[in-house]
Amino acid sequence: MPQRLTWCEVSLGALKANLAEFRRLVGPSCALAPVVKSNAYGHGLVLAARAFADAGADLLCVNDLWEASVLRGAGLTQPLHVLGRVEPGQAAEAITLDVSLVAYDAQVMQALDEAARGAGRMARVHLKLETGTHRQGVDLGEALLLVRHAAGMAGVTINAVSTHFADVEDTTDHTFARRQLAAFHEGLAMLRAEGLPHLKGDIANSAATILWPEAHGDMVRVGISAYGMWPSSETLVSATLAHRDRVVLQPALTWKTRVAQVKTVPAGTYVGYGRTYRTTHDTRIAVLPIGYYDGYDRGMSNTAYVLVRGMRAQVRGRVCMNMLMIDVGDVVGVEAGDEAVLIGRTGDDAVTAEQFAGWAGTINYEATTRIAESVPRVAVC
Ligand SMILES: Cc1ncc(COP(=O)(O)O)c(C=O)c1O
Structure with missing residues (x-):
């Protein structure tokens, strides 16, 4: 495989x-x-x-x-x-x-x-x-x-x-x-x-x-x-x-990808289709090999956050079919191959399915259900 x-x-x-x-x-x-x-x-x-x-x-x-x-x-x-x-x-x-x-x-x-x-x-x-x-x-x-x-x-x-x-x-x-x-x-x-x-x-x-x-x-x-x-x-x-017995639920899903490329860009640089984002300062942009085909809603363009090296990095520009870009200017040391968490916990921070759904204008049910079947599901302990 x-x-x-x-x-x-x-x-x-x-x-x-x-x-x-x-x-x-x-x-x-x-x-x-x-x-x-x-x-x-x-x-x-x-x-x-x-x-x-x-x-x-x-x-x-x-x-x-x-x-x-x-x-x-x-x-x-x-x-x-x-x-x-x-x-x-x-x-x-x-x-x-x-x-x-x-x-x-x-x-x-x-x-x-x-x-x-x-x-x-x-x-x-x-x-x-x-x-x-x-x-x-x-x-x-x-x-x-x-x-x-x-x-x-x-x-x-x-x-x-x-x-x-x-x-x-x-x-x-x-x-x-x-x-x-x-x-x-x-x-x-x-x-x-x-x-x-x-x-x-x-x-x-x-x-x-x-x-x-x-x-x-x-x-x-x-x-x-x-x-x-x-x-x-x-x-x-x-x-x-209703003072119901406290019900403890554990989210079971973490959706990940890996950084494909990191590039340094000066202030004033356009990012992505339609040039919907333009950098306001010198920064670094990381490219993730994932897009709306995989279930990452295009409605999250310029809105959502991804976790890299335990920090939140915002999606910049439009989500493409198979790629998206995030701003890692404030995240030290990001390089190609780093894991990026799209939904789930890493370190002491998490992108919950509810947050993710909110950015996409939908509900947690749709957010996780929409992750394409082509994305492998791997059992972990
Ligand atoms: C008939 C029926 N029963 C139960 C459920 C489960 O509902 P929930 O996911 O809110 O627990 C569904 C979900 O859509 C349903 O269609």
């Missing part, structure tokens, strides 16, 4: 510690289902899935069957749960991959029934209930019809009802989320009364798992915080105000 110019170091210790923290919060009888979709929020699908499985995850949540097939191909035998869309034409693959899945329409259930019966298996479905997000799911009336419909299907078992919060992490006012939780509990009770007394329920994402023990239900789907990031500052504030 040729040496790569940029890579992410993913701390197995942090992933495991975060999972242990969530186990402490939910207790032994609630299923802990870390979400590894979207390349494990940028942390590497197989790497993170293995780490969570080793740390005692009960299930792993993926978005689609492609992710499930990658995990099965890598030898993971743990229960997998598909959160996103599965088409009727993918029913046979879902059965072969032995996943449980979210479903909310009769055609998919019908196709799963046929595929499962053909294979001598049972399709395991979490019925998705609409409670206010208006993404996937059906309202209670339709859910009741689907339950009655599925009662005649020998190949389908509805194991659980699930729903997803629309507005739990974006605010400290949880009136709407509380309403969703109440609607979910009401729906769960009515569906249980429809001849499914053992029906389970899952609603909680990271924020709800941290904030509300009463939302844990039978399974929590923890994404962002399993990687050591808070869902938002509002969630941190809400947890503090």
Whole structure:
């Protein structure tokens, strides 16, 4: 393998510690289902899935069957749960991959029934209930019809009802989320009364798992915080105000590259495409072999900081497709080959995913997820 110019170091210790923290919060009888979709929020699908499985995850949540097939191909035998869309034409693959899945329409259930019966298996479905997000799911009336419909299907078992919060992490006012939780509990009770007394329920994402023990239900789907990031500052504030047990999260990802070149430039020198930056004093510019192709947002041009030799060096000029430039005039001794940290800690300073996201005008979820899959993820302790 040729040496790569940029890579992410993913701390197995942090992933495991975060999972242990969530186990402490939910207790032994609630299923802990870390979400590894979207390349494990940028942390590497197989790497993170293995780490969570080793740390005692009960299930792993993926978005689609492609992710499930990658995990099965890598030898993971743990229960997998598909959160996103599965088409009727993918029913046979879902059965072969032995996943449980979210479903909310009769055609998919019908196709799963046929595929499962053909294979001598049972399709395991979490019925998705609409409670206010208006993404996937059906309202209670339709859910009741689907339950009655599925009662005649020998190949389908509805194991659980699930729903997803629309507005739990974006605010400290949880009136709407509380309403969703109440609607979910009401729906769960009515569906249980429809001849499914053992029906389970899952609603909680990271924020709800941290904030509300009463939302844990039978399974929590923890994404962002399993990687050591808070869902938002509002969630941190809400947890503090509610005097929740202090939850300690360890960010698992450090994104690095190496300085390609250092040049001395006089005051008045333009840097980069469009000449958007002009030096105000004699300084030194370091070139980093990384750009927006790798997931370093062009919106961070002239804005973000990178850590080199433990110091902050500002991005100067526009972020290019495969390069960016930083001002290292105040950082002593920088030379080609030095490590530069784009996200993560070095010495006593850190660029957090939240800072990085703020510079890019987005959220930590998108910042780490957007790191290109071509950037290698390397497991570290
Ligand atoms: C259905 C579903 N459940 C759970 C999660 C995890 O949410 P979080 O990353 O906020 O924990 C997601 C993430 O997008 C989701 O789509």
